[in-house]
Amino acid sequence: MVDVIVPVHNGEKYLKQCMDSILEQDFADLQVICVNDASTDRSLAILRDYAAKDGRVVVVDKKQNGGVSAARNSALDVSTGEYVCFVDCDDRVEPNFVSTMLEAFDDQTAVVSCVMVRQHRNLRRFRNKNVTRTEYSVSQAKVEVFRDETLTMRLCNKMFRGDLARSKRFDEDMFFGEDCVYVCHCLEACSSQKVVHVSAKLYHYNVTPGSLSGMHCSLDNFRKLHLWTEEMERLREDASGELADEFRLAVDSWLFLIHLQFFLFARSLRLKEDKKKMRAYGKSKLAAYKKFRKNHVVFYNRLGHWLFAIEKIL
Secondary structure, three states, X not given: OEEEEEEEOOXXXXXXXXXXXXXXXXXXXXXXXXXXXXXXXXXXXXXXXXXXXXXXXXXXXXXXXXXXXXXXXXXXXXOOOOEEEEOOOOOEEOOOHHHHHHHOOOOOEEEEEEEEEEOOOOOOOOOOOOOOEEEEEHHHHHHHHHHOOOOOOOOOOEEEEHHHHHOOOOOOOOOOOHHHHHHHHHHHOOOOOEEEEEEEEEEEXXXXXXXXXXXXOOHHHHHHHHHHHHHHHHHHHHOOOOOHHHHHHXXXXXXXXXXXXXXXXXXXXXXXXXXXXXXXXXXXHHHHHHHXXXXXXXXXXXXXXXXXXXXXXX
């Protein structure tokens, strides 16, 4: 059985589209764990209607809004599936989302990922042709996650072995980057196994003003940024073995990128002291970023067109 975890907070606009895409999978042995995170719209009623019609849907109703990490943790508490994946309530998945990733598992595989694409307005489905599979050692996967091209640091394009997924929890105090931290923790815990990426476009993410995919710079995220930074620094310092130096460069590169993003945010709000801190931290990671982008041209090509201008600010 595969557990599909869906955190929901005021998601009525896209929730039916999301639920239909999950329940119409060509793999039927599912448990869809939906956590209503104190929604004030019709989300809970919609979920209960699905649960009444389909016994595979389990609804967990939280009376107080705890955030997406707390909602996912509540779902993990009741998860029993051999495999676990996550879908956000404003996104949708292809009918073979589950089956395609399941097929990529063997006894040595801990995590499988697919391609995420931005939601198309006409909800078209993809004809995935010439799908390839790429295998990574965990050491290679940890670097690839930060290259953000195939595996990516996203959560919802991945399927985890159930025991691995349930062995970790999301940081409920972290409002930014909690999914990346969770993925890294899972990879840390399965060092003797492998990670597989399938090149099929299976997950459609939706960027809306309130969506999880669209949450980047906000004052709340800004004030909690230190939590993500501290955890990234810990992962960096604890790196050992094969490709440890490359992993440290990769982490430093993203620390550079994120702090520059928040530097611009602080500047726009005229937060002078915060701007100085962001700038100083970004400068401390600049050399690592330049070295990493030199080694990974695609990483640079995707980000460099606007980062070149930002570098001049430093």
